[in-house]
Amino acid sequence: MRIHDEFDFIQKIKPQSHIHREIVTGIGDDAAVFSPEHEMNQVICVDTMVEEVHFLKNLSTPFEIGYKALAVNISDIAAMGGFPTYFLVSIAIPPNWNEQELLGIYEGMKELASQFKIDLIGGDTVSSKNQLVLTVTVMGEVEKKKHCLRSDARAGDVVFVTGTIGDSAAGLSILLNKSTASSDEVKLFLTSRHKKPKPQVKAGRVISKLERASLNDISDGLASELNEIAEASTKSITIYEELLPLSPELLSLNSEERFNWALYGGEDFELVGTTSIESFKRLSRQLESELIKITKIGQVTDGPASVHLVRQNETIKLEKSGYNHFKR
Ligand SMILES: Nc1ncnc2c1ncn2[C@@H]1O[C@H](COP(=O)(O)OP(=O)(O)O)[C@@H](O)[C@H]1O
Ligand SMILES: Cc1ncc(C[n+]2csc(CCOP(=O)(O)OP(=O)(O)O)c2C)c(N)n1
Numbered sequence: 001m002r003i004h005d006e007f008d009f010i011q012k013i014k015p016q017s018h019i020h021r022e023i024v025t026g027i028g029d030d031a032a033v034f035s036p037e038h039e040m041n042q043v044i045c046v047d048t049m050v051e052e053v054h055f056l057k058n059l060s061t062p063f064e065i066g067y068k069a070l071a072v073n074i075s076d077i078a079a080m081g082g083f084p085t086y087f088l089v090s091i092a093i094p095p096n097w098n099e100q101e102l103l104g105i106y107e108g109m110k111e112l113a114s115q116f117k118i119d120l121i122g123g124d125t126v127s128s129k130n131q132l133v134l135t136v137t138v139m140g141e142v143e144k145k146k147h148c149l150r151s152d153a154r155a156g157d158v159v160f161v162t163g164t165i166g167d168s169a170a171g172l173s174i175l176l177n178k179s180t181a182s183s184d185e186v187k188l189f190l191t192s193r194h195k196k197p198k199p200q201v202k203a204g205r206v207i208s209k210l211e212r213a214s215l216n217d218i219s220d221g222l223a224s225e226l227n228e229i230a231e232a233s234t235k236s237i238t239i240y241e242e243l244l245p246l247s248p249e250l251l252s253l254n255s256e257e258r259f260n261w262a263l264y265g266g267e268d269f270e271l272v273g274t275t276s277i278e279s280f281k282r283l284s285r286q287l288e289s290e291l292i293k294i295t296k297i298g299q300v301t302d303g304p305a306s307v308h309l310v311r312q313n314e315t316i317k318l319e320k321s322g323y324n325h326f327k328r
């Protein structure tokens with residue numbers, strides 16, 4: 001069934017109750033009102049997902065699309081060292097999406113929202129002529145002076161990355177029938193990494209408690225995110241190809257593309273950053289006890305803002321190329 005009434009649709013997606021007591025009024029008025037109870041800095045970000053640019057309707061379920069739209073935003077809160085609290089959703093709906101599919105998108109968001117204990121407090125519903133556009137705003141909190149900036153890299157820092165990289169791009173390649181997985185398990189693992197990324201909030205929280213760290217999340221690809229840190233900090237970054245954490249599943253594809261996916265593929269939604277050698281030791285221990293993988297992949301030096309990759313005996317300059325909305 002096509003949706004026939006904007007207000008009726010809003011009633012259907014309105015939460016029955018809230019997790020946070022600070023909410024004075026949520027969905028149902030001109031704007032949401034909340035009154036923060038404690039002395040934290042507020043963090044806020046927004047990212048949009050557009051049909052055919054960020055997802056294809058025939059390759060992802062509505063649930064997965066909703067899940068990912070919220071996940072990518074929680075990832076940006078994690079990349080600041082914060083934890084999420086509230087979110088707002090703006091949805092532009094074309095005629096070929098029915099109500100059941102649209103409610104499915106909200107179900108996907110709800111799964112992640114309950115996992116991270118965050119409340120839907122507002123949004124907007126409009127019609128669109130062709131593509132579905134989903135814009136999610138997430139609010140969060142971080143202790144005063146503890147947010148992690150891209151500009152905080154210093155010479156002598158260790159460059160680290162959480163989890164494994166390249167899986168999402170490999171998963172997309174499989175979904176688009178450009179690559180073949182060696183088994184159903186490998187296919188499920190890699191495509192899930194693409195469709196249902198896990199925002200690294202726990203890692204971000206541990207990193208925020210270090211004395212100092214620079215941090216970014218990987219949406220456009222490792223090379224691009226490292227260039228953002230190098231530019232913001234005016235430092236030179238060197239990473240080593242042999243240190244890049246690739247999953248056994250990615251390696252099993254035996255594709256020559258594996259390093260391209262890891263460096264330029266994007267949508268890993270892992271955290272990449274830098275911190276002092278001493279802090280990195282503490283960080284590794286703390287994340288190990290939480291069973292979160294973290295890998296040293298290089299180091300920071302003084303020098304012009306640039307990123308280099310050491311591959312066997314060669315050193316290659318990594319340009320800020322990766323996903324760029326207007327360069328393809
Ligand atoms: N159209 C826009 N208007 C205002 N600010 C924007 C716009 N697009 C991006 N930004 C800001 O630019 C910065 C970088 O954005 P982006 O590259 O999308 O970050 P991320 O990759 O972490 O999502 C962020 O501070 C974001 O809020
Ligand atoms: C159909 C399809 N084609 C290509 C991609 C790959 N892709 C789309 S957007 C993107 C980069 C991340 O999105 P962006 O909007 O730049 O996020 P941000 O950096 O703002 O967090 C990538 C790798 C995809 N997910 N789906």
Ligand SMILES: [Mg+2]
Pocket residue numbers: 046047
């Ligand atoms: Mg963005």
Ligand SMILES: [Mg+2]
Pocket residue numbers: 075076079216217218219
């Ligand atoms: Mg980001």
Ligand SMILES: [Mg+2]
Pocket residue numbers: 047072073076219
């Ligand atoms: Mg983002």
